[in-house]
Amino acid sequence: MSFTRVAIVGLGLLGGSIGLGVRAHRHGVVTTGYDSDPQVRARARDLGLVGTVIDDPAEAVRQADLVILCVPVGAMRQAAAAIAPGLSPGVLVSDVGSAKQGVARALADTLPGHTIIPAHPVAGTERSGPDAGFASLFHARWCILTPPDGAPADKVADLTEFWQALGSTVEVMDAGHHDMVLAVTSHIPHLVAYTIVGTASDLEQVTRSEVIKYSAGGFRDFTRIAASDPTMWRDVFLHNRDAVLEMMDRFMGDLSTMRSAIAAGDGDAMFDLFTRTRAIRRGIVEQGQDDARPDFGRGDHDRENAA
Numbered sequence: 001m002s003f004t005r006v007a008i009v010g011l012g013l014l015g016g017s018i019g020l021g022v023r024a025h026r027h028g029v030v031t032t033g034y035d036s037d038p039q040v041r042a043r044a045r046d047l048g049l050v051g052t053v054i055d056d057p058a059e060a061v062r063q064a065d066l067v068i069l070c071v072p073v074g075a076m077r078q079a080a081a082a083i084a085p086g087l088s089p090g091v092l093v094s095d096v097g098s099a100k101q102g103v104a105r106a107l108a109d110t111l112p113g114h115t116i117i118p119a120h121p122v123a124g125t126e127r128s129g130p131d132a133g134f135a136s137l138f139h140a141r142w143c144i145l146t147p148p149d150g151a152p153a154d155k156v157a158d159l160t161e162f163w164q165a166l167g168s169t170v171e172v173m174d175a176g177h178h179d180m181v182l183a184v185t186s187h188i189p190h191l192v193a194y195t196i197v198g199t200a201s202d203l204e205q206v207t208r209s210e211v212i213k214y215s216a217g218g219f220r221d222f223t224r225i226a227a228s229d230p231t232m233w234r235d236v237f238l239h240n241r242d243a244v245l246e247m248m249d250r251f252m253g254d255l256s257t258m259r260s261a262i263a264a265g266d267g268d269a270m271f272d273l274f275t276r277t278r279a280i281r282r283g284i285v286e287q288g289q290d291d292a293r294p295d296f297g298r299g300d301h302d303r304e305n306a307a
């Protein structure tokens with residue numbers, strides 16, 4: 001077993017799920033945790049998200065051989081500075097941020113001389129906070145590691161093994177490529193959801209209650225995504241600006257093409273696109289990669305199972 005003492009900084013959805021996942025899948029590994037919000041620390045204690053919740057960030061990481069920063073992307077630098085005095089020389093510092101290039105820079109600047117291997121478990125829900133965590137969040141989901149040039153191979157292997165033990169399939173990727181891919185597969189879909197729900201609620205003739213009343217169909221799926229944490233997503237767009245803008249230009253071009261097809265009554269263009277996208281969805285379902293798991297998102301269920 002590679003890591004024996006894991007410290008988790010930020011005890012919300014991701015941090016809580018890692019704590020519960022370690023308890024469920026890595027018996028004998030000691031976990032400590034810290035969150036800058038005292039109410040979150042109190043709740044994390046009640047829920048048993050980690051073995052010990054510690055009130056001081058440097059103390060929380062002092063004995064750890066793996067530290068995982070699970071805070072919003074914009075808070076990574078501050079969180080790293082707060083733990084710096086407690087880090088032991090051989091520790092591996094990682095994170096779970098949804099955008100990787102900016103975080104890698106912030107951590108390298110703040111923690112010179114330490115081994116840093118950023119990571120992104122591509123697993124989440126629209127919920128946030130300590131009550132949202134559940135041990136199976138990472139089951140059958142990708143975890144992308146973005147080791148910097150020269151990162152020690154044994155530490156990459158150890159971190160790979162850690163995420164595999166939580167149920168993930170691990171992929172190693174360049175941070176810039178990660179940010180481009182995730183801009184189109186995760187960040188822009190969230191922006192579209194936020195925007196369409198905002199547009200609907202802004203329409204003068206559509207009242208708020210109608211948005212809720214008629215959201216039983218496809219629109220409801222957008223409202224789920226649009227309920228995602230505002231701080232987290234503000235930070236993602238601030239820290240993956242260039243890739244998001246590049247992919248938005250592509251997307252807006254394609255949207256404009258569809259507008260032209262609708263205006264021109266070009267049914268073939270619509271039919272071709274919708275046929276292609278239906279095949280993509282069917283491929284995802286056939287590979288068992290959708291989220292239709294019966295326990296998906298039910299934190300209580302997993303906590304009971306992990307206890």
Ligand SMILES: NC(=O)c1ccc[n+]([C@@H]2O[C@H](COP(=O)([O-])OP(=O)(O)OC[C@H]3O[C@@H](n4cnc5c(N)ncnc54)[C@H](O)[C@@H]3O)[C@@H](O)[C@H]2O)c1
Pocket residue numbers: 009010011012013014015034035036037040070071072073075078079096097098099120121122123124125126127128129130132229232236
């Ligand atoms: N939510 C998702 O679907 C998802 C999926 C994958 C990765 N991520 C990434 O994981 C990270 C955490 O997201 P989350 O969904 O767990 O958010 P969350 O809001 O549930 O939890 C974040 C926690 O960090 C704490 N925090 C903020 N600043 C801090 C600081 N300086 N020091 C210590 N604690 C601090 C907050 O109090 C909060 O409890 C983000 O970087 C996000 O991009 C999120």
Ligand SMILES: O=C(O)C(=O)C[C@]1(C(=O)O)C=C[C@@H](O)C=C1
Pocket residue numbers: 097098121122123124125126185186187225228
């Ligand atoms: O399923 C969801 O609710 C998510 O938004 C999870 C999701 C995603 O876009 O797939 C969101 C952000 C992450 O960085 C990783 C996963």
